[in-house]
Amino acid sequence: MRNICFYFQVHQPFRFRRYRFFDIGQDHYYYDDYTNESVLDKVKTKCYLPTNQLLLKLLKKHKDKFKIAFSISGVALDQFKLYAPEVIDSFKELVDTGNVELLAETYSHSLVALKDEKEFKNQVKQHAETVKEIFGVKPKVFRNTELIYSDEIGRMVKSMGYEGMLTEGAKHILGWKSPDFLYCNAIDPKLKVLLKNFTLSDDIAFRFGNKGWCEWPLTTQKYVDWLVNLERKEEIVNLFMDYETFGEHQWKETGIFEFLEDLPDKIIKNKALQFVTPSEAIKELQPVSAVHVPNPISWADEERDLTAWLGNEMQNEAFEKLYSLLPKIRQCEDEKLLKDWRYLQVSDHFYYMSTKFFSDGEVHAYFNPYETPYEAFINYMNVLSDFTLRLNSAVPESNLEQELANLSRIIEKKEKKIKKLEKQLKTSANK
Structure with a gap:
């Protein structure tokens, strides 16, 4: 049976106001409160609340057969506390179903892993403590900012006790190999690595509403057929994307919510497919080999680099x-x-x-x-x-x-x- 792992990134930055040269030394407040609040209110209305409501309905309907994972940056949590506490409440409801896994990351959604191991570990610890305080769960799997990963970053993550890590299934590091298997870190093989299937992920995240795309419109049945018709031996399809895909990047008018509502039902009814969380995938599957990433990769742009x-x-x-x-x-x-x-x-x-x-x-x-x-x-x-x-x-x-x-x-x-x-x-x- 082929495993389907759904993961969503939730992040909103604190944007700076226009800070002039003559403000230096005079005004120590840096933030554009109006923009931060208005952007969050828009995304909350278009994405977070309606998508959380839909997912809660699906989780209750399908019970243990439907599972998803989130990472929510500490900066996003700070904004939710400040401007939209109801969003935190809606995520708590999802976590309370028992079929939603929360992942660890850097509190600041930062690039610190590239610079300083001690500061990196401090930020990861702070994020994990915040997740535990708000949601009552301790993350077991790590995802770095923008899925940035290297062999050395993986080593640091394993030294903190995490069982697995998510990253991009970049072509230039995989070569002929498929992202649809479980891998392990090249330095410390005890760290399991889940690789994003960027083609199938981006079909939803970027191409779904594009009427110029040769596969438009993307129906749930067509998508499930793609999942089923992959190479027979491939064990897991990791569908990683921004949560803002639903309602913000892909507007409601594209039919993205109808697609999301119907997809779990189609997958669950297909005997060849099942949903898993990252922790379950790491526990149940065996790595096929180490993935060698000497230079950092990410999920951004065509180059998948920094x-x-x-x-x-x-x-x-x-x-x-x-x-x-x-x-x-x-x-x-x-x-x-x-x-x-x-x-x-x-x-x-x-x-x-x-x-x-x-x-x-x-x-x-x-x-x-x-x-x-x-x-x-x-x-x-x-x-x-x-x-x-x-x-x-x-x-x-x-x-x-x-x-x-x-x-x-x-x-x-x-x-x-x-x-x-x-x-x-x-x-x-x-x-």
């Missing part, structure tokens, strides 16, 4: 500048600074700086709130500059930085006192 986030000089400069602050961050105890640190690491900020205007330009433009990647870079570096000043003040490294920190505090106190006195004067003048 160029969406680290493909130009601007992205690399911002990335290096950000993580050059790690030594001081480890000494920092200011919760406001640590919170901003978490949000500065979100991979979306680097994605906005991408200059890939060719093969995947439309995809990058769709997700980008900035008019140009250069504008994204300048805005981010302005925010990072102010953050660095605050961090230097909180964790001074030299006598000069200590003196500057003291002067900054004195100036800040005097500015507050001046504003207070000005307010008192206005109040007296109005009497």
Whole structure:
């Protein structure tokens, strides 16, 4: 029997406001609250709530025969708490059915695995603790930001006790081999690796509503036939996609919800297919071989590499500048600074700086709130500059930085006192 593993990524970044050069050192609030709330409200209405409601109905209808998995970034959970707590409640209902698995990831949906093992592990631990606190479950399987994976990242994940990891079934690492088997890590074979079938996943995530696609319209029966008619020996089809596929990327008018509602029924009725969670797949199947990934891969763009986030000089400069602050961050105890640190690491900020205007330009433009990647870079570096000043003040490294920190505090106190006195004067003048 062939196993079908459905996994959805849930993530929303905290977007920065237009932060000018003259704001540096003057205004320490970086976030575009209006945009963040309005975007979340739109996606909540179009995707999260209606899709969760539909999935809950399907999970109750099919019971143990229908299973799915989610990873929800810590940053998304923070936004849900702030703007839409009802979304968290709806995910809790799904988890409570017992047939929804929650996966671990980095709290900040960051690229830190590429830079620092200690910070990577801290973020994964923080995310796992948050998931346990909110949903009452402990993740057993890991998915890195944007399915970024390498042999070394897999080693780090196994050292944290995770049984398996998800990544992309990229052609350039598989060669003639199929993604539709269970594999293991090349350094530590105890870590099992589930590879995304990008063709069948993208048929839903990207091509479903495209009337110019030769397979349009995609019916559930046609899709199930594709699943059944794969090579006979292939054991598992991993269908990994953004959760926003339903209602946001593929609008309701495309028929995506009708497709989702009918698909489990068609799969369950077919004796050759069954649903599994990632944990079940790892437990029940045996790896056919190690998958060798010496250089990091991802699920982004045609290249399935890191160029969406680290493909130009601007992205690399911002990335290096950000993580050059790690030594001081480890000494920092200011919760406001640590919170901003978490949000500065979100991979979306680097994605906005991408200059890939060719093969995947439309995809990058769709997700980008900035008019140009250069504008994204300048805005981010302005925010990072102010953050660095605050961090230097909180964790001074030299006598000069200590003196500057003291002067900054004195100036800040005097500015507050001046504003207070000005307010008192206005109040007296109005009497």
